[in-house]
Amino acid sequence: MTLKQLVALITDADVDWVVELMGLDTLDEPRRDFLKSMDTVDVAACPGSGKTTLVVAKLAILARHWKSRMQGICVLSHTNAAREEIEKRLGGTEVGQRLLRFPHYIDTIHGFTGRFLASPWLRSKGIALQAIDDEATHKARRRELSYREHLGAQAAFEKKFKSLHNLRVRSVDFDDPLGDEDIGFAPHTATYKSVVKSLSGAAKAGYFCFDEVFVLGHALLDQEPAVGGALRLRFPCVLIDEMQDTQPDQADVLQRVFPHDDPDVRVIRVGDPNQEIFEKKTPLQDPFPDPGRQLEIASSFRFDQAIASIANPFAYVPITNGLIGLRAPRAPGSVPNTIIVFPDNDATGVLDEFGKLVLEHLPAESRKAGVFAIGAVHRL
Template sequence: MLSMKPAIEVIDNADIEWVAGLMGLHSLDEPRRAFLKSTQTIDLSACPGSGKTTLVVAKLAILARKWPSMARGICVLSHTNVAREEIQKRLGGTEIGRKLLGYPHYIDTIHSFVSQFLARPWLLSSDYPVTAIDNDITTNVRLRHLGSQRRKVLTALNPKHIEFSSLRLRSADFSTPLESTQLKMKPTAPTFLAVAEAMQKAAEQGYYCYDEIFTFGGALLDEHPEVAESLVRRFPVVLIDEMQDTSQLQSEILRRVFPRDRAELCVQRVGDANQAIYEGDKSPVSDVFPDPTDGRSLTIGSSFRFDQSIASLATGLAIIPVGADGLQGIRNRKPAEPPCRHTVFIFPDGDTSQVLSAYARHALSTLDPMVLTKARVAAVGSVHQLRPEIAPGHKHFPASVSHYWQDYKITSLASARPTHLIEYVHSAQAIVIDKGNLCDGVNGVAEGIIRLANTLAERPVLRAFSRPHRLLERLLADNAATLGVYRSMLRRLLVDREVMSLALWPGISRDLIAIAEVASGCSSPGSSPDPFLELTAEHKSSFELKVRAETPPNTYRFQDAEQTVDVRIGSIHSVKGQTHTATLVLDTYNNGHHMERILPWLLGDRVGDQGVSSDLAAKRLRLAYVAMTRPTHLLCLALRRSSIGKGCEYEANKEKLVANGWNFIEL
């Protein structure tokens, strides 16, 4: 049993006033102050727009200022590097920022933590190399090991609806890498044996998929439980951000390393369970967030993003109650700001043609002209996959956001990892244009160049990386000319936002290949270009449409006289974490039309978890809650006429919506 005093015993009002002055914070009410002061294990549920990330950085600044040890540190984990980036943005030029970003503290992703402290040590101590931790590279190596049986295996998996790329090591014993349930066949079947052998050979050569890291991390804890004790000594304070997006696999590893019942350990988890919209594994949850135990959780239910008119419309969709008073909107409205008419657009079941134009026109007429100059207007739905087989008149229409605008395209930015070099460039430009995130755009281009370098070498000469731009800068440091070409390329693509064309691409691709050659130390074969470098017919036909400097991708532009508004269209998943000026939630289909299935909550007939009888029903509510809490000023919905009802039921439901605060426009 460890014996140690809490790393920080007291955080008082003086500490809070200090950090408020340092970061320019205002409106630190009692729930926010309670989180800043807490030095015990606790969960924080923070509603959308509550300033959660800023609050986390403020807490870390206080801890860093008072931190007493040079050998033990604070461990901050999340799914992205948002916390690190926010520290760099808010505190990067301060002594406190430099302390937080250096030893003994650790701020990184959950995956990087498990890889560094658990998985890699287990692999290396077991005499297994770490050649690459990458899904695509590992899948290709496994396919090569199938040899002549490749076509037979893929043919056998196809009717079972199993993607070879989805297979994962389920055991740290590489001689038995698969579970029979993964392939839906007996372990003695020839296909099963062929796949198992290919996965074993790839693993023994050091090729692994990202999420297999947690299997190896668990193996180290099984064999050496003392490792967890050493990590508790190393990190007596742990803060886990975006806890609602943590999978059961990740949560179990974190629970084993940092058990929340240890008196000498402070584990603080931050998130919002009402925004848990990402698909995870189906294992039963053993470590519920937020902790239902009395005194083990705090709630921040007030949002700086929107006012009470939006909060009142969204609060009933929160499966977990947002505090005793529900969701509170505390955005400061300007004295002359007109009230927005949050609107439900009712369209004929088979005709969505007027929805986006009506929404755009309503935004132009409702939003203050000064707000419109910088407005971010969005239309989102829960399903964005193209569904060309479903046409107007089909009972599932509209099934996708693409049914509201025929030019909608699924881009690599919004879905899977890019498969071609050009897609990395398009995606990076789209991130900068659409989200204003230059850091992610730079890393996107760098990731594409590193993948190209590994392609040229025909093996992963550049190993697993989490900050590709830093890696490239280091690899090119001794070649000033190529480093200059790389930096000039980033400026052209992401700062100047040069529009891609068929005429420009050959020159740009030559420069990217030259950079990759220096980074990898390998030369391009010249003939027989790799498919990664090819331009498909789709790339060529949509070259000018994918990314334009003047119009972000998947943007519907509406013009009315001299006024123009751009409506950005996408999935609800793609806008999680974003703030909009106006948001329209589009009805789509997934085992039922989304808006129709949640109508009882929109009407106020049900609240929270009332009537929620399945995981899908709960997910529908969470998706709607995420979408409806994006806007600062204007919230709208688009519903099929039949979803409201017929005759007297239609009129009664219409009256309920109006009574709840909705404006009503029939198209």
């Protein structure tokens, strides 16, 4: 069944129900339009728009009226934020418990590909999956080589300022795991042979790096073309969160399983193209957002209109009518909104300027506890 057969038309009463259930503020028209939509849609939501909360609210409405015990909603992202938000906001409710169990499925894109594509393909080849984990796989590859072989390959790579840890399986012919990739060493060299031995042995033993799961996923889709249709039947509605950070290898698998233009599946992609944190080496085959199916949520609870107006010209992907700041304006005489611009190769003046702002606008009493400028956070 399609989504419209599985869920009755969403009404304003449904929206009012979820607003009360989750204790939300009154929702404006764009947010209500998203919650009521029954079509494939790309939602471009600005920072501070309450995107994750809206996603959970949308899922709650769908789950409340869901009619099938065998077909479900598939929710995919890069982290488990959606599941955690459902547990936090709806964990004690009946509808929340429905979302967290069969037939619905909430996971990362990697997790979905591993469970429904990579693992079945490996089983079909008689390989028991041991781990999809970079660290465990590097250890497994190291075990395939003698001390001399490993030391030789490592030294050869370091001479070319490369790392063995960056090697990936490119082909599901595990006797030739590098495929056509040029690693800088000819196939007849001892280094190349050591690399092949290492990758091949670990792969046949069931160890793979995180991003190799997509190579395996494509292998099943190539081998069994009906798998995509079966997954669309199993999940007639898929919601992809943080779509702006989806990489080409992830997007290619998603596009094959859940085509954006398939009339029998509803693909809801949510994200903010202006918050993309990974630069893509190659563009997505199906770029986000699709202008023909775009719904904008351009108002933010995080800042006032003064900041919104400053930020508008910096939008990488222009917002139709500009950002709207919903917070109350700052009181007269408070710290001014400030952007400090510095050259790419010299940030030495930034802290001085920040310090001047602190001394000028922050009362001495407030400075007693300390003032901090955090430029980076890392684990020791």
